[in-house]
Amino acid sequence: MTTLAAVPTPAPRSAKAEATRAAIVGAAMRLFREGGYDATTMRAVADAAGVSLGSAYYYFASKEHLVQGFYDQLSGAHHDLVADVLATETGFAERLTGVLEGWIDLAEPYHDFAATFFRNAADPRSPLSPFSPESAAARATSVDIHRQVLAGSDLRLAPALREEMPELLWLLQMGVVLFWVYDASEGQARTRALVHGVVPLVDRLCRLTRLPVVRGVANDVVALVRSLRA
Amino acid sequence: MTTLAAVPTPAPRSAKAEATRAAIVGAAMRLFREGGYDATTMRAVADAAGVSLGSAYYYFASKEHLVQGFYDQLSGAHHDLVADVLATETGFAERLTGVLEGWIDLAEPYHDFAATFFRNAADPRSPLSPFSPESAAARATSVDIHRQVLAGSDLRLAPALREEMPELLWLLQMGVVLFWVYDASEGQARTRALVHGVVPLVDRLCRLTRLPVVRGVANDVVALVRSLRA
DNA sequence: CCTCCGGTTTGAACGTGTTCAAAAATGCGG
DNA sequence: CCGCATTTTTGAACACGTTCAAACCGGAGG
Numbered sequence: 299m300t301t302l303a304a305v306p307t308p309a310p311r312s313a314k315a316e317a318t319r320a321a322i323v324g325a326a327m328r329l330f331r332e333g334g335y336d337a338t339t340m341r342a343v344a345d346a347a348g349v350s351l352g353s354a355y356y357y358f359a360s361k362e363h364l365v366q367g368f369y370d371q372l373s374g375a376h377h378d379l380v381a382d383v384l385a386t387e388t389g390f391a392e393r394l395t396g397v398l399e400g401w402i403d404l405a406e407p408y409h410d411f412a413a414t415f416f417r418n419a420a421d422p423r424s425p426l427s428p429f430s431p432e433s434a435a436a437r438a439t440s441v442d443i444h445r446q447v448l449a450g451s452d453l454r455l456a457p458a459l460r461e462e463m464p465e466l467l468w469l470l471q472m473g474v475v476l477f478w479v480y481d482a483s484e485g486q487a488r489t490r491a492l493v494h495g496v497v498p499l500v501d502r503l504c505r506l507t508r509l510p511v512v513r514g515v516a517n518d519v520v521a522l523v524r525s526l527r528a
Numbered sequence: 529m530t531t532l533a534a535v536p537t538p539a540p541r542s543a544k545a546e547a548t549r550a551a552i553v554g555a556a557m558r559l560f561r562e563g564g565y566d567a568t569t570m571r572a573v574a575d576a577a578g579v580s581l582g583s584a585y586y587y588f589a590s591k592e593h594l595v596q597g598f599y600d601q602l603s604g605a606h607h608d609l610v611a612d613v614l615a616t617e618t619g620f621a622e623r624l625t626g627v628l629e630g631w632i633d634l635a636e637p638y639h640d641f642a643a644t645f646f647r648n649a650a651d652p653r654s655p656l657s658p659f660s661p662e663s664a665a666a667r668a669t670s671v672d673i674h675r676q677v678l679a680g681s682d683l684r685l686a687p688a689l690r691e692e693m694p695e696l697l698w699l700l701q702m703g704v705v706l707f708w709v710y711d712a713s714e715g716q717a718r719t720r721a722l723v724h725g726v727v728p729l730v731d732r733l734c735r736l737t738r739l740p741v742v743r744g745v746a747n748d749v750v751a752l753v754r755s756l757r758a
Numbered sequence: 759c760c761t762c763c764g765g766t767t768t769g770a771a772c773g774t775g776t777t778c779a780a781a782a783a784t785g786c787g788g
Numbered sequence: 789c790c791g792c793a794t795t796t797t798t799g800a801a802c803a804c805g806t807t808c809a810a811a812c813c814g815g816a817g818g
Contacts, residue, residue, distance in 0.1 A: 315766085337686055340805060350768050352808085356648060361805070420650030422643050422710045429710060449741035480652045480659060490755060495752035502745055512742070517734055570775060580798050582778090591775065671809085 314377070319357050322347040323367045325354055326471055331407070335365075335414040362418050362426055366433075369426065372408075373436040376401055380443060390451035391501040394467065398474055398493045402486055407488060414480050428472060441468045455511065458520045466523070470500065536591050549587050552577040553597040559599075561637070565644040578709060592656055598638075599656065606631055609730035610712040621731040622698070627677055628704055628723045632716055635708070639716060646709050660703060671698045683734055686743065688750045696753070700730065 325346035329338040340361055344354040358364050376397075383396035406413065418424045425432035444467035448460065455463060474496075478489045506512045555576035559568040570591055574584040588594050607625075613626035635642065648656045655662035674697035676691065685693060704726075708719045736742045 318766095339803080340716075341803095351806090352764075352768050355806070356766065357767095382784090403684060417647055417651035417654070420709075421647035422712075424647070427710075479650075480657075482652075492752075492756060495748075495755065499745060499748055499752070502748075506741065506745070509741070510734065511739070515736070518725075518729055518732075522722075522729070525725065526722060541796095548796095569773080571773095581776095582798050582800095585776070586796065586798095692789075 300367060313321045315357075318347075318349065318353070322349065322354055322357055323364060327368055330365075330411050331367075332401045334411045336369065362424060365418075365426060368408075369433065369436050371402060373439045375404055377439050377443060383444050384443075384450055388450065388452050390447070390453035390504070391497050393451050394500070395493060395497045398471060398497070399441060399470070399490065401474075402489055402493070406486060409478070416449050437468070440471065441465055444468050444471070453501070454506060455504060456516070459507065462520050462523050470496075498518050542581055545587075548577075548579065548583070552584055552587055553594060556594045557598055560595075560641050564641045565595075578688065579633065592654060595656060596662060599663065599666050600632060602638075603669045605634055607669050607673060609634060614673075614676050618680065620677070620683035620734070621727050623677045623681050624730070625727045627673060628701060628727070629720065631701070631705075632719055632723070635681055636716060639708070643709050651691050660700060667698070670702050671700065674698050674701070685734060686737065686746070687745050689737065692753050700726075710752070735742075 322343065326338070326343045329342055329346060340354055341351055343364070344351045347354070380397050383400070384393060387393050387396060392504045419426040419428065421427060422429070424430065427433060430436060439463050445464040447467065448455075448463050474489065474493060477488055477492055483489075495526045503512075507516045532647065552573065556573045557569070559572055559576060566739045570584055571581055573594070574581045577584070602661060610627050610699045614623060614631070617623050617626060648654045649658060651657060652659070654660065658667060671694050675694040677697065678685075678693050704723060706721055708716055709721045713719075733742075
């Protein structure tokens with residue numbers, strides 16, 4: 299619900315302009331949901347929003363930029379949804395499962411057409427890429443969720459690993475999303491199975507870092523991650 | 529060099545037709561390398577190959593299908609390239625490093641334009657997806673390379689893990705490729721750093737499966753992978 | 759009331775990937 | 789050599805995303 303994203307592409311000028319923006323993105327989302335991304339033409343979006351084709355391009359630089367709003371909206375809704383489980387549950391595995399399953403629940407209605415534009419997200423130069431500057435807000439929101447997952451849990455980690463963990467968990471979620479995109483099973487049952495299988499594994503692996511020999515590996519993972527970020 | 533792929537989209541009819549196919553894909557590859565995927569138009573490809581636009585579409589169903597040949601060619605060249613290191617080296621880490629680095633070396637000249645069409649590979653419905661039936665041949669070639677990596681190495685694994693390992697290593701390579709696509713550093717230095725960092729980790733983690741407690745985790749990983757394949 | 763001037767709107771036009779019906783070439787049985 | 793069916797070739801035509809110069813506002817200043 300709440301949009302946590304910072305300023306959209308153009309800074310909001312007048313109230314009327316903002317309303318027009320909303321009308322366009324609203325029409326686009328409805329058409330995307332009904333007919334998919336590719337089948338929805340910019341002309342149809344403009345018509346449905348009651349503006350001309352040129353106006354649509356005045357407010358949104360490209361068809362892809364229309365999806366940015368959906369992105370931010372989903373990430374904000376996820377943030378709100380998981381607040382509940384993060385407030386009550388203390389087990390690390392339960393918290394992580396709640397967060398990952400919550401995302402699947404939220405995204406389920408969009409699965410069919412999400413796949414049709416997730417292709418664009420894979421382009422490093424696309425604004426829809428999870429690593430792009432335009433996605434920074436949604437990314438920060440997501441990493442923060444995983445910071446909370448860790449902070450409120452009973453899991454105890456070495457400081458170095460603990461510091462990198464939220465981002466690693468975000469990476470895990472990206473992996474789940476990737477799996478989800480390819481998952482054609484009913485209700486994305488396979489993705490849910492993946493979550494239920496992989497979370498306990500992560501949990502156990504984390505707790506194994508108490509063993510010196512495993513901790514050594516973990517430290518090297520942290521060192522590698524840090525060296526690659528530079 | 530050697531194309532290991534099975535039949536291309538249309539089964540080869542005459543020698544002349546095959547020559548025309550080769551001319552088109554050759555012209556396409558040259559233009560892609562020079563100007564990138566998006567900037568290269570189908571009309572330019574047809575012109576460069578000395579055929580009409582319609583003929584280009586008679587031989588290749590779409591612009592994406594032109595890339596399939598490149599895919600198979602790269603995968604075959606990789607297979608040939610690593611034969612050397614796989615014949616001489618016996619250390620698991622060295623063998624795996626050789627395979628992953630070999631791919632980076634081979635793909636380096638194509639990095640700039642590869643990113644522009646790898647977006648299509650992320651579309652589950654695209655023939656270029658690494659999981660698509662059309663990519664089955666290249667995928668099998670790649671998994672087989674990793675089977676050899678393991679078979680000729682000094683690494684000893686539990687039978688169950690050993691059976692799933694080639695596919696897991698292939699998955700690791702897909703991850704490296706994904707990182708590579710996003711890697712804009714000079715000569716893809718960061719991807720090379722990733723390989724040099726991650727391979728020893730995998731090596732150590734594999735050898736840690738001798739410890740009963742780690743082996744338990746490994747067994748669960750195998751069970752999860754198997755359950756998801758079904 | 760007129761005159762500007764910035765923000766907004768418009769639809770024609772461009773270049774693209776792709777389709778298609780028709781023409782041309784090819785091969786083959788008689 | 790002649791139909792004739794099949795394969796191959798062709799370029800016009802289509803729908804799309806995107807661009808752009810021109811038109812249209814609506815209010816501030818004279």
